[in-house]
Each structure stands twice: as C-alpha cells, then as structure tokens.
Amino acid sequence: MTFGARRRMLPGGWYIPLTGTRLTPLFPSSVSLIPFTSDMPKNSAVKESEVDVLIIGAGPAGVMAALALARNGVNLRIVDQRPNKVPAGQADGIQPRTIEVLQSYGLAERLLKEGNQMHIAAFYNPGPNGDIELTDRVPDVTAPTARYPFEITLHQGAIEAIFMDAMAEMGVKVDRPVAPTSIQISKDEAILSDPKAHAVEVVLINDEGTEVVHAKFVIGADGAHSWVRKTLDIAMEGEQTDYIWGVVDLTPDTDFPDIRNKTVVHSNNGSCMVIPREGDKVRLYIQLDDRQNNFVTSDKRIDKDKVRPQQILEVARKSFNPYSIKMTDEFDWWTIYIIGQRVASQFSVHERVFIAGDACHTHSPKAGQGMNASMNDSHNLAWKLTHVLRGWADISLLKTYEFERKTYAQDLINFDKNFAKLFSGKPRTEDFQDGVSHEEFLRIFQTFGGFTSGIGIRYAESLITNTSHQSLAAKLIIGQRLLPQIFLRAADSRPFHIQDLLPSDGRFKLLIFTGNTADATCRKKIVDVAKELDSMLSRFTTGKISLLFDILAISSATKAAVRYNDLPKMFRSHWSKFVFPLNVNIQPLISEYIRVLIDDTDVRGAQGGDGYRNYGIGPDGAAVVIRPDGYVSMVAPLDAINELDIYFRAFIKTP
Amino acid sequence: MTFGARRRMLPGGWYIPLTGTRLTPLFPSSVSLIPFTSDMPKNSAVKESEVDVLIIGAGPAGVMAALALARNGVNLRIVDQRPNKVPAGQADGIQPRTIEVLQSYGLAERLLKEGNQMHIAAFYNPGPNGDIELTDRVPDVTAPTARYPFEITLHQGAIEAIFMDAMAEMGVKVDRPVAPTSIQISKDEAILSDPKAHAVEVVLINDEGTEVVHAKFVIGADGAHSWVRKTLDIAMEGEQTDYIWGVVDLTPDTDFPDIRNKTVVHSNNGSCMVIPREGDKVRLYIQLDDRQNNFVTSDKRIDKDKVRPQQILEVARKSFNPYSIKMTDEFDWWTIYIIGQRVASQFSVHERVFIAGDACHTHSPKAGQGMNASMNDSHNLAWKLTHVLRGWADISLLKTYEFERKTYAQDLINFDKNFAKLFSGKPRTEDFQDGVSHEEFLRIFQTFGGFTSGIGIRYAESLITNTSHQSLAAKLIIGQRLLPQIFLRAADSRPFHIQDLLPSDGRFKLLIFTGNTADATCRKKIVDVAKELDSMLSRFTTGKISLLFDILAISSATKAAVRYNDLPKMFRSHWSKFVFPLNVNIQPLISEYIRVLIDDTDVRGAQGGDGYRNYGIGPDGAAVVIRPDGYVSMVAPLDAINELDIYFRAFIKTP
The missing domain is CATH 3.50.50.60 (FAD/NAD(P)-binding domain)
Incomplete structure (x- = not known):
C-alpha cells in the first residue's frame, strides 16, 4: 500500500482521505470529510x-x-x-x-x-561494546488474575x-x-x-x-x-508532544532471537519496539529524530512527502546492531506520527x-x-x-x-505521558548516566501492568456501584470486573469458567453464594432467601423470562455430597423465570438442566476449588451483583437481601 | 420413532431393515440386504x-x-x-x-x-430399607494421563x-x-x-x-x-449371552440427584444404568428378566412384538425407588437386545x-x-x-x-465378559451375601479404566513397533499413544499441547529431544544430528515438502535463555522440507516461523514444564518416532541416529 494517492472518491463524488486514521494526528488538516462542491450527488431525493x-x-x-x-x-x-x-x-x-x-x-x-499471542516482553540494551544485547525477558502480562495471560x-x-x-x-x-x-x-x-x-x-x-x-x-x-x-x-x-514515531509492518528475514516477542530495544542509535503479528509479520515502532530529515513542519505536523518507509526501517536497522533485519517482501503498511x-x-x-x-x-x-x-x-x-x-x-x-x-x-x-517519556528516553550507559535504566523502565512496565492489561480498571462509587458491603466479598473488588474462577456444575461436576456463565446479554447477574447446602440449616435459610428474591425481582420484571436478571447459585457443598435439587426451584432453569438458559456461543451449556454450581475441584483436582476463599466470601455466603458488562457492582448479606431492592430501585423502575 | 415398520424400501426396490443396527443381535435374521426379486431396478445400464x-x-x-x-x-x-x-x-x-x-x-x-460430558460415575445400591441410596461418586475416567478426563x-x-x-x-x-x-x-x-x-x-x-x-x-x-x-x-x-437389556432414550422429569451423572443402579428390583446425553436427554440401560414376559424365542432371539418401551421403563422405575422418573415427552428411541x-x-x-x-x-x-x-x-x-x-x-x-x-x-x-457379568449380577445385601458388592464392582471399574478410556491401549512389538530403546524414554511406553504434555514454542513462549502439533496427516513425526541448546557442546552435537537426519530422511523422500516425515525439536533450554535460532535450520519451517507448517484446523499455529519447542513452564508457571521428566528422557535427549496415528513406535539415541534408518527401511522403500 502506498500513500501516493491520499484521497479517494466516494461513489457520490465525495473525497475521503486514505490514511491510518487510528494513529493520532497524521494529516490533521485533511481528515474530515471534504465536500467536492462541483460534483454533488446526482440523485438528491x-x-x-x-x-x-x-x-x-x-x-x-x-x-x-x-x-x-x-x-x-x-x-x-x-x-x-x-x-x-x-x-x-x-x-x-x-x-x-x-x-x-x-x-x-x-x-x-x-x-x-x-x-498472534505475546507472552513475553523482552528488553535489549547497549552492551559494553555498544551493540545491543538481551537484558531481560519477563511476562508480558503481569496482572495476576488475567484469565488470558x-x-x-x-x-x-x-x-x-x-x-x-x-x-x-x-x-x-x-x-x-x-x-x-x-x-x-x-x-x-x-x-x-x-x-x-x-x-x-x-x-x-x-x-x-x-x-x-x-x-x-x-x-x-x-x-x-x-x-x-x-x-x-x-x-x-491536552497537547501535542515532541515524540515522532514511525511504524512499519513487514515480514522480516532476521537473526534477531526475540523477533516473536514483544521487544523493547533501547540502543545508542535510537529506540525501537517489536510487535510480532499474525503469520510471520512483525510491526516495528521506531523513534525518529527530525534533526537530519526536517520532515516536521513549523506547526508540528509531519510532511510525509519527505519520508519513505525505507528511511524508517534504516533507523531501525541501526538500532538492531549486531543483528540484521532484512525485508523478505514489500512493506505491508507504514506510517509516521507525532504523539498527541x-x-x-x-x-x-x-x-x-x-x-x-x-x-x-x-x-x-x-x-x-x-x-x-x-x-x-x-x-x-x-x-x-x-x-x-x-x-x-x-x-x-x-x-x-x-x-x-x-x-x-x-x-x-x-x-x-509517563510511558512515552520513558520510552523515548536514551538508555543509561557508562557514558550517559542520565539515561533511562532498564530497572527503571521495568519497574514502570510492571507497576502499570494492571492498567495496561485492562484488568485493574475500577469504576468509582456511583448510582450503580455500591461499595457498602465490600467486606462480605473482600477480594471481589466492587467496581472491578468479576475475578475469573472455575466452579463445577452441581449436577454433573463439569467445570465452567464463571465468566462464561455471564455473557454480555444485557442482564444483571445475581450470584447467590448459598453456603453449604449439604447442611439442613443452610438449606432452610436458602428457601427463605429464594422466596424473598423471587418476590423482589418480580416487582422489576414482567414476562415469562426475565430480560433484566439472571441468577446463578453457588453452593460450597462438595461434589461428593451435593444434590443439585436441594436448591430451591428458583435457581433451576426449568422452573424459574430468573434463570436464563444461555444461547450465546461461548462455552456452551449443552444441558440447561440447572444452573446450580459448587465450589470444588474437578474430578482430577486440577481445576476449580477455593472460589469462596478467592472471592473473600465466608461460609455464610453473600449475594453479589454483576453488572451486564461484567463488573461487580454491589454485595449484600443473605439475611438482608432487601438491600438489593434498595440498590436496584435507585435506577431501575418498577412497571 | 416406532418399530412398527421394520423394513423400508430403497428407491431401487430393495428393502432394508429399520433397526438399531449398532446394538448387537436385534433381529439377526432380518438384517442383511434382502433382494425384492419381483421389482428389480428399472434402469439396468x-x-x-x-x-x-x-x-x-x-x-x-x-x-x-x-x-x-x-x-x-x-x-x-x-x-x-x-x-x-x-x-x-x-x-x-x-x-x-x-x-x-x-x-x-x-x-x-x-x-x-x-x-454432553460425563465427569462422575455414581453408584446406587439398596439401603437398609431396600430403597436405593447413593453409595459412591468417583471420577468416571480413571486413566491419569487422559488429556480429556x-x-x-x-x-x-x-x-x-x-x-x-x-x-x-x-x-x-x-x-x-x-x-x-x-x-x-x-x-x-x-x-x-x-x-x-x-x-x-x-x-x-x-x-x-x-x-x-x-x-x-x-x-x-x-x-x-x-x-x-x-x-x-x-x-x-464367540457366543450369545443370556443377558437381555432394554434401552430407552427420554427426557425425564425426576428427583433423582444423579440424573446428569453416569450412574449404575443396583437395586433389589434389577440393574439400570443412567447415561446423560446432550440437552436434557438421558439414556437408560435396563436389565430385563424374561421370566414374566416370554419375549425371548427358543432360538435366543427377541420377539419384539411382545415388548413395549413403557414396559422397559416400568422396570427402570421400580429399580429407582424411592426416586421417581417420569417422562416429559415421548421416547426419543428405544430398543431391546441380547448381548453377543x-x-x-x-x-x-x-x-x-x-x-x-x-x-x-x-x-x-x-x-x-x-x-x-x-x-x-x-x-x-x-x-x-x-x-x-x-x-x-x-x-x-x-x-x-x-x-x-x-x-x-x-x-x-x-x-x-467380566464387566457384563458383574453388571448383570444382583447386588450384595444382608440377605444375599453372594451378590456383587460395591467394592468389587468399583475395583473392576477402576482396574479397567485404562482400557475403557482407550488410553491404555498398547500395540505389541512388530514391524512398526520397536521397543529396543525403551529405556531412553522410559515413561513414553512404546506401542501406546504419545503422552499429553504442554511445551512452549521457543520463539515466543506460547504453550502448546504436543498432541496438537501431531495432526493425523499421514506423516511420521520425529520428536528430537535435543538436550539443552543453551549449552555450546549440545549445540555442536545437534548440528551433527541434523546433518545426519537430513541426509537419512532425504533418502526416503522426494519433493520440496516431505509428505512422510515431520520434525519437532524440543530443547530443554529455559524460556529465559533459549534462542530459537540456535537450532539448525533443518528444524525451522522456513528452511526445511521436513518441518511441515500445520494447516489443520486444530489449535492453529498462527505463526509457522519455527517449530522449535522448549520444556519449560509458561510465563505464569501454570502450564507446561517437566516434559523430559514426564517422558523419562534424560539430559542427553533422544529421538522419538510417533506413528501417523499418534502411537510411539521407536526411540533412538541421538548418537546412533542411524538406528532410525534401520527402523524405517524395514517397511519404507527408498525411491
């Protein structure tokens, strides 16, 4: 793909620019739709x-x-x-x-x-002779609870x-x-x-x-x-920065050993980042210096006519010394931009x-x-x-x-801002003690791991985020996404990722941690909870199947002792309008017989178990509300289940 | 589906019987194709x-x-x-x-x-009052190395x-x-x-x-x-037995707590087996007694006109006491047979x-x-x-x-023979000490777990199964299927199930356990191994890509130290005719860059590692031949790689 033709005519006689529009200010002046006044659409009905x-x-x-x-x-x-x-x-x-x-x-x-999957982040820095060498390989994803690491x-x-x-x-x-x-x-x-x-x-x-x-x-x-x-x-x-970066997508022929890892190269000849892609493709992000090239205009825009992808790659090749990077074919794509x-x-x-x-x-x-x-x-x-x-x-x-x-x-x-500054900084060497050290870079990389992975995102207290009973599920942080955990289906001990039982179908999910239903006292309590829940939720919802709420009951009974039908019918698909048989093509629930789960390991002891502990939920259980987008929004004690009513009434209407 | 119409006309005027033909002798006399002589095919070109x-x-x-x-x-x-x-x-x-x-x-x-998945085998036996009760729940699959348990x-x-x-x-x-x-x-x-x-x-x-x-x-x-x-x-x-069994497929309405497990019911009123199926369906296998019904003819065949599925289910219902099993709809399918x-x-x-x-x-x-x-x-x-x-x-x-x-x-x-006898036997009770005890049944169930799972099947020594170097990979039993194990791809530390890298594509797979390629002596040795392998395999194969052999190299280097390109080019897809880029839709290898693996845990330490140990392979490595059907067939020392030549020459021709 070349950038020679920067505009393309729409069928109706309009021009749109042909640029990498998702990378920030490339041709700011030319990007919005440009009416081509002399050739308005012919059919103007x-x-x-x-x-x-x-x-x-x-x-x-x-x-x-x-x-x-x-x-x-x-x-x-x-x-x-x-x-x-x-x-x-x-x-x-x-x-x-x-x-x-x-x-x-x-x-x-x-x-x-x-x-393609990136599991490793590798770091290269200048060695004693000035050539780059491998400094470190660390996990690319540092958030410990990420389901996909x-x-x-x-x-x-x-x-x-x-x-x-x-x-x-x-x-x-x-x-x-x-x-x-x-x-x-x-x-x-x-x-x-x-x-x-x-x-x-x-x-x-x-x-x-x-x-x-x-x-x-x-x-x-x-x-x-x-x-x-x-x-x-x-x-x-906000503002435009001074950082200029080039990007090239290519299929390299190289002896660089970390070409399939996410690799940060800090060399004496500039910084570069390797992002392996699908197939054998690789993306290189390359820091550019305007001093030689003069491709930045006085109003801080890139004059792209003064740049060629070969020039960008040439900068990269220098920073990869002593390793060689050759092209096996043409560039798949390239661009150049100033970070805003x-x-x-x-x-x-x-x-x-x-x-x-x-x-x-x-x-x-x-x-x-x-x-x-x-x-x-x-x-x-x-x-x-x-x-x-x-x-x-x-x-x-x-x-x-x-x-x-x-x-x-x-x-x-x-x-x-932190990351870009660090990234664009020169590496620390014997001769340049003010440079960025690997340790400093790594510390930032790992400190922000929860943020960059998206796992740590936490929505603050609001109409829909109520932290008042956080202590009842101490490790399920209210405002964060529900922690991944494997539970077993009570009826057949089949393991399921809890996230797979919470599809994005617009429903609030109520996780009722019942305690141990193999115990008669617990069962009696749960019958009362079910009764109260049923009448409460019925006030918000009409119809044969609730489009608003979906319930999963999670018992702490073992797979040896549990009887799925000890749970009230409200928690079983065949009987309740609040238990929704999944029809989303995720990990399918072939049998929709019941949606009662237990917190135990699978038959081999390899998966599941410790869910109550991992969530910080005690033996008396709790009710946990998951928003339709998968974020924990409210926790209530089972003996004050009416608090859910107060929570929902703040924004859900009763018909 | 009813069994009223027992034959069906083919378009050409032939009759075939409409029966459950995969269950043994149902209507032995009526099953082979019956020419309908008066109406031969009209177009006899x-x-x-x-x-x-x-x-x-x-x-x-x-x-x-x-x-x-x-x-x-x-x-x-x-x-x-x-x-x-x-x-x-x-x-x-x-x-x-x-x-x-x-x-x-x-x-x-x-x-x-x-x-549907069956994880649990449950056992019910008569309790003190004669009703059945849960005796035990055990893993349905007991073979410890089964990839799917x-x-x-x-x-x-x-x-x-x-x-x-x-x-x-x-x-x-x-x-x-x-x-x-x-x-x-x-x-x-x-x-x-x-x-x-x-x-x-x-x-x-x-x-x-x-x-x-x-x-x-x-x-x-x-x-x-x-x-x-x-x-x-x-x-x-072989022979016909005296065991008569009925089978009904139905969607039950029941309070039986193990209706979604594989359940063996031994009651005083007969034996029954529950096999949960897709959706909410269940198959029941029910032992029948001919004494009341006289549906077995004198030549040991079933007279099916004398049987109705309701009768079979009625027998099951008695054995489930005190639990009730009702039909929610019609029978999906049913049959009756004598085991041969x-x-x-x-x-x-x-x-x-x-x-x-x-x-x-x-x-x-x-x-x-x-x-x-x-x-x-x-x-x-x-x-x-x-x-x-x-x-x-x-x-x-x-x-x-x-x-x-x-x-x-x-x-x-x-x-x-063992299993059917045990299964058809009466349960052991206070009054019937000669019956089959649960312990005895369970022991047989678990003893034969390797066999029934298919995991333990071992092909004996033959032209294609050579056990001479078994000790070099002591735990990879020659003649058995390759043990599941997770290895990492050297270039990017992505975990792969080794079985997924061995598709059924007709090729012999050579697993070259190289030892630690981070060590220079090892690297030198592997260069020689590669050279010899290349010339040896080239004698058997022509063309640009070998359809006969596929090679995976597995280094014991760690993910921190490994360099995939330390391995000779022979082991890397881009360079060798013996390294075949997968095109089978299994767990896809998006990047075919290299097929060099390492034996290490993934970045989180959750998967992989200990492959050499699990396979019983020492630090000096070994070459392991996997047949195209996934069975281990030969092991050779790396310093006598020519033994592979002898092995293959016994049945593979040189062009």
Whole structure:
C-alpha cells in the first residue's frame, strides 16, 4: 500500500482521505470529510427514517456498540464513510481484559484462532561494546488474575471482520459509504427527558442521495478526527508532544532471537519496539529524530512527502546492531506520527449524543491501548442505552458513561505521558548516566501492568456501584470486573469458567453464594432467601423470562455430597423465570438442566476449588451483583437481601 | 420413532431393515440386504469405474476411514445402503482416547461443543430399607494421563454429521442409498502383490442401475451384520449371552440427584444404568428378566412384538425407588437386545478387503466401547493404506492392521465378559451375601479404566513397533499413544499441547529431544544430528515438502535463555522440507516461523514444564518416532541416529 494517492472518491463524488486514521494526528488538516462542491450527488431525493440508535463510524468502538446493542435486541443502524473495511495496518493489540470482554460476546474463540499471542516482553540494551544485547525477558502480562495471560495481535481489519460476521448473524450490516452532514439535538426539555423521543436529527448522504435520520440516541464512533465531536464543538484537552514515531509492518528475514516477542530495544542509535503479528509479520515502532530529515513542519505536523518507509526501517536497522533485519517482501503498511495526548472535554451532549473511542481520547499507540479503550467505551455504554431504551432504567443512568469512561481516559493519558517519556528516553550507559535504566523502565512496565492489561480498571462509587458491603466479598473488588474462577456444575461436576456463565446479554447477574447446602440449616435459610428474591425481582420484571436478571447459585457443598435439587426451584432453569438458559456461543451449556454450581475441584483436582476463599466470601455466603458488562457492582448479606431492592430501585423502575 | 415398520424400501426396490443396527443381535435374521426379486431396478445400464479405496458403510468406522484417507489425499469412495443419516439413538459414547484422536483430525472442538460430558460415575445400591441410596461418586475416567478426563455423549447422527461436514470440505460425500451385491478378489498373486493393481471388483446397485467398481482396496465398515464379512465367509467367533437389556432414550422429569451423572443402579428390583446425553436427554440401560414376559424365542432371539418401551421403563422405575422418573415427552428411541460377544476370525482377506468396526467385533454397549473401537479400527488402517497406495511402504505393512486390531478386539470381549457379568449380577445385601458388592464392582471399574478410556491401549512389538530403546524414554511406553504434555514454542513462549502439533496427516513425526541448546557442546552435537537426519530422511523422500516425515525439536533450554535460532535450520519451517507448517484446523499455529519447542513452564508457571521428566528422557535427549496415528513406535539415541534408518527401511522403500 502506498500513500501516493491520499484521497479517494466516494461513489457520490465525495473525497475521503486514505490514511491510518487510528494513529493520532497524521494529516490533521485533511481528515474530515471534504465536500467536492462541483460534483454533488446526482440523485438528491430526501428520505426520512427513524431509528433507536444511530452509530456513526464502524471502527472498533462502532462495531462493538453495534454488536452489543444488536445482541440486546435494540433497533440500531451503523454507518461509515469508508467504502471498504480496513485492509491492514492500523491498531492491532488486544489486551487481556478485552479478550475477556470479547469472550463474553462469544467472539474470543475466533480471535484466539486468528491472532498472534505475546507472552513475553523482552528488553535489549547497549552492551559494553555498544551493540545491543538481551537484558531481560519477563511476562508480558503481569496482572495476576488475567484469565488470558497474554496480549493478542491481529490487524484491525481482521478484528473488525469478527464483529461484522457476528453482526451479520443478527441481521446488522454497516451502511457504507455513508457520511453525516449535519446533526441537531432537540432543545426541548420534555423531549430530552423522554427516552422514547427521537431527540436527534442527523442528515446522512450516500451515493443515492440524502437521508434525514431521526434517532433516539447517537453514538459518534468516528475516530480521532471525529466529525460528531467537531460538529458538536466538543474540545479536545491536552497537547501535542515532541515524540515522532514511525511504524512499519513487514515480514522480516532476521537473526534477531526475540523477533516473536514483544521487544523493547533501547540502543545508542535510537529506540525501537517489536510487535510480532499474525503469520510471520512483525510491526516495528521506531523513534525518529527530525534533526537530519526536517520532515516536521513549523506547526508540528509531519510532511510525509519527505519520508519513505525505507528511511524508517534504516533507523531501525541501526538500532538492531549486531543483528540484521532484512525485508523478505514489500512493506505491508507504514506510517509516521507525532504523539498527541488529549481527552475530550465531555463524552456526551445531553446524554443524547455520545462519543466513544478515538473520538474522545488520543494517545501514543505503544502501550497498545487504543483499540481496547475504544471497544470498552462501547461495552460500557451499550447496556446502559439498552436499559434506558427498554424503559427499565431511568435516563439518568446514562450519566455514568462519561463518569466512568472519562476518568479512565484521563488515567490513560497520565499513564501514557509517563510511558512515552520513558520510552523515548536514551538508555543509561557508562557514558550517559542520565539515561533511562532498564530497572527503571521495568519497574514502570510492571507497576502499570494492571492498567495496561485492562484488568485493574475500577469504576468509582456511583448510582450503580455500591461499595457498602465490600467486606462480605473482600477480594471481589466492587467496581472491578468479576475475578475469573472455575466452579463445577452441581449436577454433573463439569467445570465452567464463571465468566462464561455471564455473557454480555444485557442482564444483571445475581450470584447467590448459598453456603453449604449439604447442611439442613443452610438449606432452610436458602428457601427463605429464594422466596424473598423471587418476590423482589418480580416487582422489576414482567414476562415469562426475565430480560433484566439472571441468577446463578453457588453452593460450597462438595461434589461428593451435593444434590443439585436441594436448591430451591428458583435457581433451576426449568422452573424459574430468573434463570436464563444461555444461547450465546461461548462455552456452551449443552444441558440447561440447572444452573446450580459448587465450589470444588474437578474430578482430577486440577481445576476449580477455593472460589469462596478467592472471592473473600465466608461460609455464610453473600449475594453479589454483576453488572451486564461484567463488573461487580454491589454485595449484600443473605439475611438482608432487601438491600438489593434498595440498590436496584435507585435506577431501575418498577412497571 | 416406532418399530412398527421394520423394513423400508430403497428407491431401487430393495428393502432394508429399520433397526438399531449398532446394538448387537436385534433381529439377526432380518438384517442383511434382502433382494425384492419381483421389482428389480428399472434402469439396468451397467457402469464401470475405478477407485483406490472403496468404503462400504457410512457408520462411525466408515466415515472415519473416509475422512482419514481424504485428508491424506487418497482417492476413495464411500457408499451406504441407508437412504438417510441416522437420526437418533444407537451408539453415543466417545471415550477420552477417541476425543484425542478426533482432535488430531481437528474435529474435537465441535464434538466438545455439541456433546454432553460425563465427569462422575455414581453408584446406587439398596439401603437398609431396600430403597436405593447413593453409595459412591468417583471420577468416571480413571486413566491419569487422559488429556480429556471425561466421556462425551452425543447421538450417533450428530457425530456422523461432524465427519460428513469435514469430508464435504474435502469434496467427499456418501453415495446413498447404494448397496453392494457382489465382491470378488483377484486370485492372481502378481496382482495381489502390486499395490497399484485394482485387485477387487465390487458390484454396486442403486436406483439408477448397476455399477462395477474396480478398487485397489475395500473396507467393509457395514456393521454388525456386515454383508462384506458374510459374503467373504469370515466367521464370527464367540457366543450369545443370556443377558437381555432394554434401552430407552427420554427426557425425564425426576428427583433423582444423579440424573446428569453416569450412574449404575443396583437395586433389589434389577440393574439400570443412567447415561446423560446432550440437552436434557438421558439414556437408560435396563436389565430385563424374561421370566414374566416370554419375549425371548427358543432360538435366543427377541420377539419384539411382545415388548413395549413403557414396559422397559416400568422396570427402570421400580429399580429407582424411592426416586421417581417420569417422562416429559415421548421416547426419543428405544430398543431391546441380547448381548453377543464375538470377534471376526480374520480382519482382512489378502490385505485387499478389510473389515472394520462392528463388522469385526460385537459386545455389550454398556462399557461404551462400540463406536470407539470402530473409529479406532479405521484410524489404525487409514495411514497404512495411504503409505502403501502412495508407494512409500511395502504392502506387508497392511498385515499389522489385523495384528493390532484383532488383539485389541479380543481384549475387548474378555473385558466385556467380566464387566457384563458383574453388571448383570444382583447386588450384595444382608440377605444375599453372594451378590456383587460395591467394592468389587468399583475395583473392576477402576482396574479397567485404562482400557475403557482407550488410553491404555498398547500395540505389541512388530514391524512398526520397536521397543529396543525403551529405556531412553522410559515413561513414553512404546506401542501406546504419545503422552499429553504442554511445551512452549521457543520463539515466543506460547504453550502448546504436543498432541496438537501431531495432526493425523499421514506423516511420521520425529520428536528430537535435543538436550539443552543453551549449552555450546549440545549445540555442536545437534548440528551433527541434523546433518545426519537430513541426509537419512532425504533418502526416503522426494519433493520440496516431505509428505512422510515431520520434525519437532524440543530443547530443554529455559524460556529465559533459549534462542530459537540456535537450532539448525533443518528444524525451522522456513528452511526445511521436513518441518511441515500445520494447516489443520486444530489449535492453529498462527505463526509457522519455527517449530522449535522448549520444556519449560509458561510465563505464569501454570502450564507446561517437566516434559523430559514426564517422558523419562534424560539430559542427553533422544529421538522419538510417533506413528501417523499418534502411537510411539521407536526411540533412538541421538548418537546412533542411524538406528532410525534401520527402523524405517524395514517397511519404507527408498525411491
């Protein structure tokens, strides 16, 4: 792929730029859609339509929002101005928490099949003779509770294809090329406060003409140069840095022993990072110095005509001395950029138009956060929109999106500042004692491991995050995602990852840790708990199967002693409207007979067990609420189960 | 499904019986194909055709043979007289070793998705008041090295569908309904000894007429009442027993706590076995007593008109006292049978026509061996046929099929005799001290665990099984399947199950345990080993990629110290014709960069490590030959690698 042709004509006579738009400011001036005034669309019939959610942009944030909403049965539409899917290059790193999230949508299996895995982070530094040498190999993922202890790399097009195919199964397709030309939000307070009102009007244009879409909600997932953000005048706060980086994707012929590890090379000739990719491909991030080349303009933009990928690779080759890196073929993709570190001043306008993904945060790509932050924005937003659109939750629930995700984005920028500075620093050597030492670098790398893996993300106390009974499940941190743990199905002792029983289907999951049901006193108590739960939850929900709640009971009885039918019928699929037979293609529950689990090791003693202890739950049990996105949001004692009622009433309506 | 209509007309005017043909002697007199003389096929044009392998019968043995041969690129045809696939019922248990085998064809993933898993075997016996009570729960699979420590149950039609779909990807479809009417094997010694000769003539008939097929080899996989076996006059040796069993498939409404476990019920009212199936289905095997019913004829056949499934279930219900078992719907399937225990006197005629599966062994179904024995017959035969057909191996290799599989079948019958007797015996109680005690039953159950799981099967010394250097890999028993073990890929420390790197692709796999390649002396030695191996293997193989051999090198270097490119190029995919990039859809090797492994734990210390020790291999390493079907067949010292040459020359030709 060359960058000679920087614009491409849309069928309707519009130009869009052909650049790596997910990497921050490349050609800031040329990126938003450029009307080609002399050649307006020929067929200018104006259509009108209505939709519950209009998603603008089919990058990682857009397709995640579309899939999540479609799975929850929400009426939606997704449009993108690019005529085709992204073929290669761009963002490509999937962090451990994001793999967990994708698994909750049934998408991890294919990702694991197609993607490359990075298990090791290797570090090279100058040796005594100035050549680089291996300093250290450490685990790439340091978060101890990550279910998948590695990062996945795969090009963005392949990742988006996983979503497109899953969306297609739900009958959702990306409309492309379609570009928005105007957006207006109602100023009428009555309309804004009515979740059923089509409060936003967006004008779209494609090669067939113009369409006015009346949407209840709009998600602007249209990238770093977001038209939605700019049109709504949302400022990006932060700054451009001085760091210039080149990126080349290639298939190398090399004698470098860590070419298949995530490798940080600090040499006397510059810094470089190796990211192995699917197949035999490798991405190199290379620090560039403008002094020789003068490719940075006076207003801190890259003059790309002055750069060639061969020049970038040449810099890398020097830093790899004494190892050689040759190309076996052409460059798959390349780009060059100056790191910008910015967060949008607001993530929504009147909780009617939201921005997500690169539209609200830009930062350096080397910590591999971009696509992950984007997908997790949408994952956070989708269930909230669902609950409001269905009339279950009060519209104020939507305020928690900005509350949670903007805080995260700011943390991300702060982290990025530290990391980028360290990364761009010269290595410490005999002659350069002010340089960055390996120990310092490693310390930062590992300190931020919980953050970079996405595992440590913790949402603060809010309407939906109630920490009052944290001590009853001391190690299940309220606001963090549910810790992975293997439990056995009581009826047949088959082991299951608890996360696989909590698909992203829009439901709140109630984990009822019952205590030991082999004990008659416990069984008696649980009968009362079930009765109270049933009548409480029934107040929030109608219909034969609850779309709001799903219950799993987890007994501490052993596999030798348990009788699954000691548990009240409420906890068994055949009998309860609150126990939902999974239909998501994750680790399938072939038999839906019951959803009663036990906390014991499997028959071989190799998996499971110690779940109560790992969660910090005592023998008396507890009720744990998991949000639809997999985050622990509330813990209640079994003898005060009515506290759940108070929790849910704060944002869930009773019909 | 009812058994009222016991015959069904083929389009060409032939009748076939509609019975559970995989359960032994049901209607022995009515099962072979019955020509309906007054209505011969209307279009009697005679076609002639040639094929390398003709498979008669598309049950488990037939489809396994077809898939295996197709994957190895062998020209084949598979025909079946049944107009449709099996819809339900029949055999349904997949043993741990068979799951490993299916995984080697890339089929286990779907099997695991669709099937039910049995982890626990539960035992109920009469309590003091005569009602049954839980005596014990133990692991269902006791073989400690089983990679999958459970059995899978799924109806035969679904299992066959997994094969059909995989075959379809290779362009192979079952021709049906097609019935054979005659088979003739050449008597010319010169033809019989020429693997390229079409030595067998089979006449097939379908609704379009008659076809004469000239085949190099024929596999009779046509079930317990095998037309091939009968036509070639191969005797079944063994006997009919007195045990009468009924089988019902149903979806129960029950308070029995072990309805989702494999459960053996010994009651004072008879014996019963519970096999949970996919969904909420359950199969019950019920011992029947003829004294009340008189449904056994004087020549030891079942008069099925005298039996109804309700009667069988009624017997079961009594044995479940005090638990109740009700039907929620109709019976899915049912049958009744007398156990026969027989093995064919020979498994092939002139190594030109082979019989496989139920065609060569019948026994009781309760140990769940039927489908497994059948598939593993074909798995054993397919690679041997491939090597002979390709001209690589001498035709005498085919003699090892009967040698290995007939021995196994006899062991199976011997086991079955013990097990069926025990199973059919009355439970030991206060009043009946001669009965079978739980302890005795459990001891036999666990003693034979290696056998019933398929894990312990060991092929004896032969042309292809050479135990002379057993001590160099003391715990890799030569003749048994390769022990599961997790190794890391040297280049990126990604863990892999070694079995997943040994797909059933027709190749011999050479595992070169190199010792510690971080040590310079070892590296030097390995360079010499590689040189010798290269020239040795090159004598057997031509072409750019070897279809005969695949090499994996396994270093004992740690993940901290290893450099994958310390290994000679011979062991790296990009460079060697003996290192084959996997293209089988198992656990995919996204990067085929190298196939050098190390014996170390993964980054978290949770998987892998101790491979040399688990295999009983010392620090000096060894070369281990794995047959194309996954069985260890030879071990050689690295300093006498020429012993491999001697081993292969005994049956592999040099071009």
